[in-house]
Amino acid sequence: MIPKSRLIAAVLILAALAGAPPGARAVDPKTSKKIDAEIEKVRAEVVKIRRFIHMNPELGNREVETARLIASKLQPLGFEVRTGVAKTGVVAVLRGGQPGPAIAVRADMDALPVQEATGLPYKSLNPGVMHACGHDVHSSVVLGTALVLSALKTGLKGSVTFLFQPAEEGAPEGEEGGAELMVREGALDSPPVSAVFGFHVWPEPVGQVLFAAGNVTAAADSFNITVKGRSAHGARPQEGVDAVVIAAEIVTALQTVVSRATDPTDPAVLTVGTIAGGSRRNIIADRVVLEGTVRTLSETNQKKIRGLMESVVRNITGIYGAGYEFEYKPGNPSVFNNPELAAAMTPTLVRLLGKDKVVEWKPQMIAEDFAFLARKAPGFYFFLGVRGPGQPATPLHSPGFNPDEKAIPLGMRILSHLLIDALEGQSAIAGSGSVF
Ligand SMILES: [Zn+2]
Ligand SMILES: [Zn+2]
Structure with a gap:
């Protein structure tokens, strides 16, 4: 839940943004020019940093060199830098020269266990590890933004916390990590932020931005179902309890949970991704394990599906006299874009990109741990098009992602622009004083 003090600050920021006359909160032309000039100054360096990170990808909770590089760029510029947050995370606060609210922006830093197949001159030097989800781009864009805003520091009304987060793709087995741990370790607390921004690259054309007001991604839960039968000779099934046949029935019956028992206008996905069991062709299997994922947008569906799944497993195993284990682990919640913040930020995007390039999108059933940040403070998360002209739409997580x-x-x-507009909008109502 969002704490009260943050909520008050957030309400003020939103009220100010929503109440401002059109254009009033827009970055003034002088600042806008300065932003462009600063980007021009650092763009070559930022691209170089991106390529370095791309060549040296690190898996979740192991982003040691990536974090070191990021911290080394921000420390000399007067950012308040904390390292080792949520294992390898970096939190860098830029305090503007003018009073105002605090907001945050997040980049994730981790790579994936994928063997790169792009053939790029700056392809991964780390065998079997690749920035196939574009987190190298996230880190360098947010670092680049930090460099730009640092040059505009004197006029900045409030503060911006730059979050460089480990392990978005999940922490290694037995470890904690990611946005949830960042929040627990106080990444959004000093100063307490009243809005948090984030984005993800997406294989749509460069120049396009896509987002949804409300749910952006799904809650992503995981489950393990173990069917416990009894072994027997494959030719004497009457003496055993066949876990393979029971598992097959469970897989089929699970398909009806979403299709027959949930509201079709409230999307959900139930996927059995693996099935493993049995030891030999002529032995009745005594054990089958099913693993899968459930994606939902509403808590109603999440609760209902979990309950129905267990009922399917309990009843089908019951018919045949088998036992079962049902493990259900809630994962990332759904990323929820604060609708008022999304509405307030849309004009900024339209001004920068043009109306036709700002696409209001449907929620995607993917998972994203930004959800934990957006639960702590009102969030705005968007997808940034990164497909070049004539390039194929290579999906995220694929070895050819480029x-x-x-x-x-x-x-x-x-x-x-988004960050400055958000700070300006709030300052307009708070006068010269900070609301904190
Ligand atoms: Zn990913
Ligand atoms: Zn990602």
């Missing part, structure tokens, strides 16, 4: 680097300066420009 975002167009033109999206890097554009991403910096978008974030710089």
Whole structure:
């Protein structure tokens, strides 16, 4: 839940943004020019940093060199830098020269266990590890934005917390990590932020931004179902309890949970991703394990599906006299874009990109741990197009994923404007004093 003090600050920021006459909160032309000039100054360096990170990808909770590089760029510029947050995370606060609220922006830093197949001159030097989800771009765009805003520090009304987060793709087995741990370790607390921004690259054309007001991504839960039968000779099934046949029935019956028992206008996905059991062709299997994922947008569906799944497993195993284990683990909640904040930020995006390039999107059933940040403070999360002209739409997580680097300066420009507009909007109502 969002704490009260944060809520008050957030309400003020939103009221100010929503109440401002059109254009009033927009970055003034002088500042806008300065942003462009600063981007021009640092863009080559930022692209170089991106390529370095791309060549040296690190898995979740192991982003040691990536974090060191990021911290080393921000420390000399007067950012208040904390390292080792949520294992390897970096939190860097830029305090503006003018009073105002505090807001945050987040980049994730981790790579994936994928063997790169792009053939780029700056491809991964780390075998079997690749920035196939574009977190190298996120880190460099947010770092670049930090460099730009640092140059505009004197006129900045409030503070911006830059979050460089480990392990968005999940922490290694047995470890904690990611946005949830960042929040627990106080990444959004000093100063307490009243809005948090984030984005993800997406294989849509460069120049396009996509977002949804409300749910952006799904809650992503995981489950393990173990069917416990009894072994027997494959030719004497009457003496055993066949876990394979029971598991097959469970897989089929689970398909009806979403299709027959949930509201079709409230999307949900139930996928059994693995099935494993049995030891030999002529032995009745005594054990089958099913693993899968459930994606939902509403808590109603999440609760209902979990309950129905267990009932399917209990009843089907019951018919055949088998036992079962049902493990259900809630994962990332749904990323929820604060509708007022999304509405307040839309004009900034339209001004920068043009109306036709700002696409209001449907929620995606993917998972994103930004959700934990957006639960702590009102959040705004968008997708940044990174597909170059004539490039195929290579999906995220694939070995050929190759975002167009033109999206890097554009991403910096978008974030710089969003953050300044958000600070300006709040300052307009708070007068010269901070609301904190
Ligand atoms: Zn990913
Ligand atoms: Zn990602």
